[in-house]
Amino acid sequence: MTTIIYSFTGTGNTLVVARQLADALGDTTIIPITRAMKDAPLPPEAETADALGIAFPVHYVDMPKIVQEFVRGLQIHGNPYIFGVATCGGSPGGALYNLDTLLKAKGVHLSLGAAIRMPENFIGPMNLMEPVEQVGGILATARDRIPEIADAIREKRECPPEGSNSTPYRVLASFFKFLITSVYGTTRHLHATDRCNRCGICARICPTENITVTDSAVAWGSACTWCYACIHWCPQEAVEIGGRTKGRRRYHHPDVTVADILEQRGG
Numbered sequence: 044m045t046t047i048i049y050s051f052t053g054t055g056n057t058l059v060v061a062r063q064l065a066d067a068l069g070d071t072t073i074i075p076i077t078r079a080m081k082d083a084p085l086p087p088e089a090e091t092a093d094a095l096g097i098a099f100p101v102h103y104v105d106m107p108k109i110v111q112e113f114v115r116g117l118q119i120h121g122n123p124y125i126f127g128v129a130t131c132g133g134s135p136g137g138a139l140y141n142l143d144t145l146l147k148a149k150g151v152h153l154s155l156g157a158a159i160r161m162p163e164n165f166i167g168p169m170n171l172m173e174p175v176e177q178v179g180g181i182l183a184t185a186r187d188r189i190p191e192i193a194d195a196i197r198e199k200r201e202c203p204p205e206g207s208n209s210t211p212y213r214v215l216a217s218f219f220k221f222l223i224t225s226v227y228g229t230t231r232h233l234h235a236t237d238r239c240n241r242c243g244i245c246a247r248i249c250p251t252e253n254i255t256v257t258d259s260a261v262a263w264g265s266a267c268t269w270c271y272a273c274i275h276w277c278p279q280e281a282v283e284i285g286g287r288t289k290g291r292r293r294y295h296h297p298d299v300t301v302a303d304i305l306e307q308r309g310g
């Protein structure tokens with residue numbers, strides 16, 4: 044069986060899960076969503092794969108904006124088995140249900156939607172990251188789930204999405220997202236402190252090309268997809284959300300490097 048996994052990541056969790064799944068399945072190609080959206084040439088397998096996966100981090104109990112946009116524009120060839128993998132810090136909410144809705148609008152459906160708990164990267168305005176001592180255990184538990192998910196994909200099982208699609212949950216989640224992104228305005232508060240040495244990594248790593256670095260300043264635009272990559276990958280820990288992230292530990296998956304993320308973005 045040949046498999047394609049389209050993958051998006053901010054801090055590496057989803058990339059590692061996609062890699063582990065690819066290893067377990069065999070004959071799998073991982074295509075970074077940010078590259079596919081830049082019209083980078085897709086490998087021929089993209090049109091002939093028996094199974095097609097979409098892997099992403101949960102943002103505000105939903106899919107990241109950029110992944111929603113990608114799925115809306117995705118052309119699906121043939122009749123592949125379609126699965127979704129959502130990595131999350133606690134609850135995927137309706138993210139995988141929403142993926143199914145987007146796919147149904149294209150005349151296909153999500154056959155399997157797995158949510159995998161990974162270390163939390165939501166650092167602010169409230170800090171939801173667990174104590175660092177818990178990270179190793181979370182990664183080990185996540186890894187243990189991969190064979191079971193790979194078996195289900197290989198057998199082309201029909202499994203309902205993991206998470207919750209209940210109305211009260213959705214209303215609460217939308218309200219929370221509105222508070223953090225619109226009322227508080229997370230992206231308006233992103234800035235670089237005087238620790239910044241203008242290395243330019245944040246600009247190169249941002250999946251939406253939302254950051255400009257000049258000799259005198261680092262500036263954020265309004266096209267943020269809230270991946271928090273700029274915050275966690277800055278080598279100087281100079282990127283903050285207002286004053287709320289100061290002194291908090293940064294996170295990225297231990298097996299992922301800046302070079303891996305730059306490669307995801309197209310170099």
Ligand SMILES: Cc1cc2nc3c(=O)[nH]c(=O)nc-3n(C[C@H](O)[C@H](O)[C@H](O)COP(=O)(O)O)c2cc1C
Pocket residue numbers: 051052053054055056057058099100101102103104105130131132133134135136161162163164165166269270271
């Ligand atoms: C803006 C933002 C919102 C998030 N919302 C949720 C959420 O609603 N539920 C959850 O369980 N985790 C949430 N997370 C945590 C991430 O989904 C989780 O850490 C994920 O594994 C990160 O994957 P990545 O390293 O591939 O970016 C959020 C993270 C960010 C940055």
Ligand code: SF4
Pocket residue numbers: 235238239240241242243244245246256261276277278279280281282
């Ligand atoms: S990655 Fe950090 S140090 Fe480098 S330019 Fe961006 S804010 Fe400055």
Ligand code: SF4
Pocket residue numbers: 248249250251252253254263266267268269270271272273274
């Ligand atoms: S500005 Fe930062 S948080 Fe927003 S999309 Fe770019 S890297 Fe991600």
